[in-house]
Amino acid sequence: MRIKLTYESLDGDIILPKHYNYHIQALIYKTFTPDLATKLHNVGFPLGKRRFKLFTFSRILEKGIPTKDNEKLIFKRKITIYFSSPIEDIVGNLAERSFKEREFKLCNKKIYISQLEIVTTPKIENKVIIKALSPITIYSTLYKKDGEKIVHYYKPIDKEFSKLIEKNAKKKYHLLYGKDAEQMSLEIKPLKFSVQENLKIIKFKDTIIEGYTGIYELLGDPELIYLTYETGLGNKNSAGFGMWEIWRGKESDEDA
Incomplete structure (x- = not known):
């Protein structure tokens, strides 16, 4: 199951480090209910010596403008990502909490969930x-x-x-x-x-x-x-x- 999440700032641009993956992951974990976040982060889904989390997310779809020192990216008030997991409870937890909480912090910037869309499953052939x-x-x-x-x-x-x-x-x-x-x-x-x-x-x-x-x-x-x-x-x-x-x-x- 896949969803598309759009976050907006009501107070200027959203400025993120160039290497922002960790910060997006942290936003996702903070959005989950505490029990699910703890389970996924600390335990996950074990298989042998490996522990899988069984979710993924995209790069930010909007194109950020690099700062002069090339260390950060400036996004014009809005960022959009895809989130996906084969476990519907994980996707449902993120979606429900996104609407319930509405307001989040990303790199100390207040952002708001403005749109959440369920992505139509594509037809997969061989x-x-x-x-x-x-x-x-x-x-x-x-x-x-x-x-x-x-x-x-x-x-x-x-x-x-x-x-x-x-x-x-x-x-x-x-x-x-x-x-x-x-x-x-x-x-x-x-x-x-x-x-x-x-x-x-x-x-x-x-x-x-x-x-x-x-x-x-x-x-x-x-x-x-x-x-x-x-x-x-x-x-x-x-x-x-x-x-x-x-x-x-x-x-x-x-x-x-």
Whole structure:
């Protein structure tokens, strides 16, 4: 289930850090009821050693104007994001609390929820062309001989990128439905993509994350593809990575 949230300021522009993912995530957690926020943040949905949050959100849809020092973005009184989860109670909790509370703080700026829209679920077939609404990231954690940890981020042109995206989606499917997804398939191919132009380096708290926007083709089982529509593709979904929409053509190319 996916919703579209629009926030407005009645007191001037909304100014956010250039790396604003953490602040949007914090806004979402503050909007949830305290018990749900605590459960998702501290426990999530465990699977082996991993803990999934099973929600994701987009980049801000409006285009921010960089400040002179390029450290912040200025948004003209309004920001809009998409929020998505396969668990309707999570989406419902955010939607209900958004209307109940109405007023929120984002980077010490008072903002108000002005519009909330339920997004129509797209028709998913075994091949879809998608546009990344937030960078897609997938990585492996490696260790040197001395025990030092290294995080290796994959590019969409790497063969491991698609394989790890598929593996990640199958884990989420098993977690959600309790069914084996090994016979299912998912492949992602870059269509309109450049490593230089689509690489997005985002600082989340003290972690530097590499992800990629762009236009891609998804092929495979429609059920598995749809799961990634709701949960996000790849890693770090709850930090604002991996959200996508059906590509509508050139009119939606901006910031692809």
